[in-house]
Amino acid sequence: MKTRITELLGIRHPIIQGGMHFVGLAEMAAAVSNAGGLGIITGLTQRTPADLAAEIRRCREMTDQPFGVNLTFLPSINPPDYPAYIEAILSGGVRIVETAGNNPQKWLPMLQEHGVRVIHKCTSVRHALKAEAIGCDAVSVDGFECGGHPGEDDIPNMILLPRAAEELGIPFVASGGMADGRSLVAALALGADGMNMGTRFIATQEAPVHENVKTAILQATELDTRLIMRPLRNTERVLTNAGVERLLAKERALGDAITFADIIPEVAGVYPRVMLEGELDAGAWSCGMVAGLIHDIPTVRELIERTMREAEALIRGRLMGLLDSIEAGSMEPSVRRTKSAL
Numbered sequence: 001m002k003t004r005i006t007e008l009l010g011i012r013h014p015i016i017q018g019g020m021h022f023v024g025l026a027e028m029a030a031a032v033s034n035a036g037g038l039g040i041i042t043g044l045t046q047r048t049p050a051d052l053a054a055e056i057r058r059c060r061e062m063t064d065q066p067f068g069v070n071l072t073f074l075p076s077i078n079p080p081d082y083p084a085y086i087e088a089i090l091s092g093g094v095r096i097v098e099t100a101g102n103n104p105q106k107w108l109p110m111l112q113e114h115g116v117r118v119i120h121k122c123t124s125v126r127h128a129l130k131a132e133a134i135g136c137d138a139v140s141v142d143g144f145e146c147g148g149h150p151g152e153d154d155i156p157n158m159i160l161l162p163r164a165a166e167e168l169g170i171p172f173v174a175s176g177g178m179a180d181g182r183s184l185v186a187a188l189a190l191g192a193d194g195m196n197m198g199t200r201f202i203a204t205q206e207a208p209v210h211e212n213v214k215t216a217i218l219q220a221t222e223l224d225t226r227l228i229m230r231p232l233r234n235t236e237r238v239l240t241n242a243g244v245e246r247l248l249a250k251e252r253a254l255g256d257a258i259t260f261a262d263i264i265p266e267v268a269g270v271y272p273r274v275m276l277e278g279e280l281d282a283g284a285w286s287c288g289m290v291a292g293l294i295h296d297i298p299t300v301r302e303l304i305e306r307t308m309r310e311a312e313a314l315i316r317g318r319l320m321g322l323l324d325s326i327e328a329g330s331m332e333p334s335v336r337r338t339k340s341a342l
């Protein structure tokens with residue numbers, strides 16, 4: 001399948017693995033890139049720029065295909081040394097960067113002067129248009145369903161993606177709630193050029209996380225995520241657990257008076273405990289509603305090849321079949337009635 005995204009990024013399939021804290025290590029990114037998608041190393045999971053440089057080298061030993069690095073710009077009192085992280089990306093020869101969390105304008109010249117393609121992740125049409133205006137090469141449009149930070153507008157992808165398609169000139173991928181061939185075909189139908197998956201890639205053989213995390217995603221249904229930190233306007237979709245329910249009780253009790261300090265026990269330092277040690281109740285960790293569509297733990301290659309097979313079968317089979325049946329005059333009687341009435 002050829003789309004503007006496969007062309008822009010030089011990949012075989014229009015499937016991207018979004019940056020994920022403590023999941024996007026070299027093993028994850030290499031597995032996705034080797035299977036023809038775009039794997040992404042999560043920059044800030046590496047504690048220092050030197051660690052990121054080493055992780056990029058490790059990834060390069062595992063794949064000769066293109067892969068990217070995610071740079072998340074978080075509101076922070078002591079911001080990470082972004083210029084040094086960017087230097088690690090550039091000197092590591094990485095040519096694709098996924099930015100997220102804040103306007104990346106300040107960092108674009110540094111990246112694009114070295115031929116880096118920048119995909120900015122946005123949760124609204126206005127942010128996507130801003131990304132286009134400042135010169136991003138593509139955007140990832142993250143709907144309300146998504147695992148992680150869906151923003152504060154709460155617009156699901158069924159509306160957000162066609163709205164993005166109406167407004168944007170640059171290529172974009174659909175993100176949030178994407179799991180399989182059905183998602184890909186739907187995303188393309190709504191105007192996207194491919195899809196970005198987060199949660200789905202955690203439940204794969206190669207995802208470098210504790211088995212408990214994979215099992216939890218497998219067992220979760222679409223009803224099991226919660227939105228936290230809404231009163232702080234830093235909404236995050238996470239899998240429910242004891243720590244999350246404790247946090248939500250604090251939000252209810254404290255109302256608008258809540259501060260970040262009140263929830264530190266449930267959000268700080270959680271990722272290594274969950275992803276490495278498998279302590280699922282340690283606190284809040286991102287997970288999408290798409291957990292309800294995840295029923296197995298395939299290899300990344302199986303997942304991507306199955307997705308592409310399903311997408312092709314859907315387009316050539318079910319969808320083309322619907323058109324053929326109209327041409328052959330074999331429509332449902334009710335449809336025929338409507339048509340003749342017209």
Ligand SMILES: Cc1cc2nc3c(=O)[nH]c(=O)nc-3n(C[C@H](O)[C@H](O)[C@H](O)COP(=O)(O)O)c2cc1C
Nearest residue numbers: 018019020021100146147148176177198199286288
């Ligand atoms: C466990 C986890 C950690 C994540 N960490 C980050 C991150 O550090 N930076 C980022 O930009 N997005 C992060 N995301 C968001 C994903 O890149 C992606 O946009 C999102 O998962 C898409 O929604 P989905 O989970 O429904 O596929 C994370 C998502 C998950 C599930």
